[in-house]
Amino acid sequence: MRHHMYSHRDRWHRRWAVMAANSAGHGRRRGDRGPLGGDWFDRGERPMGGRRARMFDGSELRLVLLKLIADTPRHGYDLIRAIEALTAGAYAPSPGVVYPTLTLLDKMGLIEEQRSEGAKKRFAATEAGRTHLSEHAEQVEVLMARLHALGARRERVDPAPIRRAMGNLKVALGETFGRGDVPPERMHDVAAMIDELAQRVERLK
CATH class of the missing domain: 1.10.10.10 (Winged helix-like DNA-binding domain superfamily/Winged helix DNA-binding domain)
Known part of the structure; x- marks a missing residue:
């Protein structure tokens, strides 16, 4: 369990490092990866279940x-x-x-x-x-x-409440870390908060 927790945290830290490197000194463009692994411009407007399935012939x-x-x-x-x-x-x-x-x-x-x-x-x-x-x-x-x-x-x-919460998180992360001048300590603190939330969600039954 301890090994799993730290590997999970390390993955988040690496993701934050990539995000910070992409953000420093550059404007965000379509296709840039956000801190949650998605396009910064992705609004989550996808059909439920991923790829769009054909409803009728x-x-x-x-x-x-x-x-x-x-x-x-x-x-x-x-x-x-x-x-x-x-x-x-x-x-x-x-x-x-x-x-x-x-x-x-x-x-x-x-x-x-x-x-x-x-x-x-x-x-x-x-x-x-x-x-x-x-x-x-x-x-x-x-x-x-x-x-x-x-x-x-x-x-x-209907995952609307989850989509809304994730959207709020993306906005907050973008506003906080999009400038590229955030101290590494702050990134680690936020990554630890998200790690803790992810573990709490995993424990839900």
Whole structure:
């Protein structure tokens, strides 16, 4: 245990030394490594679980959008926000995927543009679109359940408080050590504080 503690501390100290060397006399640039091992400019805006996984294939997304439009006529942006709301913010399709899919649904005769104020196109489901949904009702139910399940899981494990605390720590470290004129003793003190916190988190059950 003692060996583990000191090796853990040594790793932090080496990381702080690298950070101090990078900061001294130089402005921070995108790609510079911060004291927590990440980009100084990284705001933690990553999908949960690391790499972005593909939520739906093309045919599945068409059914999801068609179902939402059949429920309520919507603009493309409304659809993105609706899916984001269903998943509690865990997933939102990009405009680069949604708008071409709407164009395809329109060409297939499953949706049609409605008159609306402003430049945004609002779409409603056609009779052919509602028939298509009925024919694929079981698949639509599975897809919508997938969205609801993702939202429920996100609400159970939402790391927002941890992200906020880590963000505060990054800001504090950047303001304190970004100048490059901090005494080594101060760096060792802060590294020891973070080491102690890391060990306390590891002991949580």
